[in-house]
Every structure is written in structure tokens, then in C-alpha cells.
Amino acid sequence: TQLLEQSPQFLSIQEGENLTVYCNSSSVFSSLQWYRQEPGEGPVLLVTVVTGGEVKKLKRLTFQFGDARKDSSLHITAAQPGDTGLYLCRSSGTYKYIFGTGTRLKVLA
Amino acid sequence: NAGVTQTPKFQVLKTGQSMTLQCAQDMNHEYMSWYRQDPGMGLRLIHYSVGAGITDQGEVPNGYNVSRSTTEDFPLRLLSAAPSQTSVYFCASSYGGGEKLFFGSGTQLSVL
Numbered sequence: 001t002q003l004l005e006q007s008p009q010f011l012s013i014q015e016g017e018n019l020t021v022y023c024n025s026s027s028v029f030s031s032l033q034w035y036r037q038e039p040g041e042g043p044v045l046l047v048t049v050v051t052g053g054e055v056k057k058l059k060r061l062t063f064q065f066g067d068a069r070k071d072s073s074l075h076i077t078a079a080q081p082g083d084t085g086l087y088l089c090r091s092s093g094t095y096k097y098i099f100g101t102g103t104r105l106k107v108l109a
Numbered sequence: 110n111a112g113v114t115q116t117p118k119f120q121v122l123k124t125g126q127s128m129t130l131q132c133a134q135d136m137n138h139e140y141m142s143w144y145r146q147d148p149g150m151g152l153r154l155i156h157y158s159v160g161a162g163i164t165d166q167g168e169v170p171n172g173y174n175v176s177r178s179t180t181e182d183f184p185l186r187l188l189s190a191a192p193s194q195t196s197v198y199f200c201a202s203s204y205g206g207g208e209k210l211f212f213g214s215g216t217q218l219s220v221l
Binding site: 006030033040042045064090091098100 | 168206213
């Protein structure tokens with residue numbers, strides 16, 4: 001069974017700091033999605049990466065797909081309190097798409 | 110445009126009771142799925158469907174049944190509720206399994 005491990009599990013940082021969270025698997029992804037979930041709500045899609053080595057930017061967020069398509073990272077530059085939430089990756093290898101274990105980020109003002 | 114509608118929003122059950130969580134979408138999505146989210150955790154896939162009449166098990170299917178008689182509806186049935194099923198349940202849909210998921214607002218279920 002494919003397992004998506006995310007690290008770190010928890011992260012608490014000061015406003016303005018940079019951070020990177022990771023999503024890793026032992027299996028190759030055909031594509032990978034990143035979602036953010038805020039308390040009391042369902043996750044919202046941030047980005048989908050498809051090609052090995054691909055880099056996508058969404059304002060202060062930079063997403064990278066590993067060359068071997070077995071890992072991905074999300075880098076946030078100059079984090080803001082509005083970035084607080086649960087960050088989830090989701091694999092798209094087969095129809096049994098699963099979510100990663102999640103990284104809970106708290107950005108302190 | 111309602112999107113994905115989940116009902117009820119809150120539910121309290123006694124151990125052994127059964128119930129159905131409703132999920133409906135009006136976007137003509139083929140892919141629908143159910144997840145449970147335990148406190149502080151990610152989402153675990155319970156069951157999913159790639160179209161009317163087709164369902165399959167996810168990561169944690171035990172204790173749950175689903176059916177997909179129409180494109181719009183994908184109810185989740187708890188056969189005999191157990192305290193371990195206390196969780197927040199989310200329904201989601203998309204055009205295809207790897208496409209953008211649209212989520213319902215969630216159901217907070219407590220089993221006493």
C-alpha cells in the first residue's frame with residue numbers, strides 16, 4: 001500500500017520566516033497535488049505538479065516535484081499568519097488516491 | 110451552484126446504531142469519495158467511486174458501506190457504530206480521480 005509521509009508533522013514559526021515541508025513516497029507518482037485546510041473547513045487545492053523536476057510558484061509558495069516523481073516539497077517565503085493551516089499532499093498514481101499524513105503549520109504574528 | 114452538499118453537519122450516535130451520511134454534488138463529477146479525519150490528522154480514504162454503479166474500497170473501509178446509484182449521490186452507511194468511528198467525515202468529488210477535489214463542509218460524528 002502506498003504511503004505518503006509528510007515532514008515535519010508540526011511546525012511553528014514566526015511571521016517572516018521561510019519554511020519547507022516535504023512529501024515522500026516509496027512509489028512513483030503520476031502527479032501530485034498540494035492542499036491547504038483551515039480549521040472547520042475542507043481542504044482547498046493549491047497546485048498540481050505533473051512532470052518530474054517541475055517547479056510551480058503561487059505567490060510566496062514554491063512547489064517542486066522530484067526528478068524521480070517520488071517526492072515533492074512546498075517552500076513558503078516570508079510566512080504570514082494567513083498561511084496557518086494543515087498542508088496535505090495527495091497522490092494521483094491510481095484511482096485509489098490518498099492523502100499524506102499532513103504538516104500542521106502555525107505562523108505567529 | 111451548491112457544489113458538494115453533506116448532511117448532517119453534526120450527529121451523535123450510540124454504539125451499535127446505524128446511520129447514513131448523505132453526500133450530493135451538482136457538478137456532474139464522475140469521481141466521488143469519502144474521507145475521515147481524526148483530530149490533528151490527515152484525511153484517510155474510506156471508499157470511492159469512479160462513476161454510477163462503481164465503488165471501491167479505500168484505506169479504511171471496515172465498518173462502512175457505500176453505493177452509487179446516480180452520478181449525483183454517494184451516501185456513506187455506518188452499519189453498527191463504534192466509538193472508534195468518532196471523527197469528522199468529508200465527502201469530495203472531482204471530474205476524475207486526479208483532478209481538483211471539491212469538498213463538502215464535513216460531518217462531525219460522535220459515537221458514545
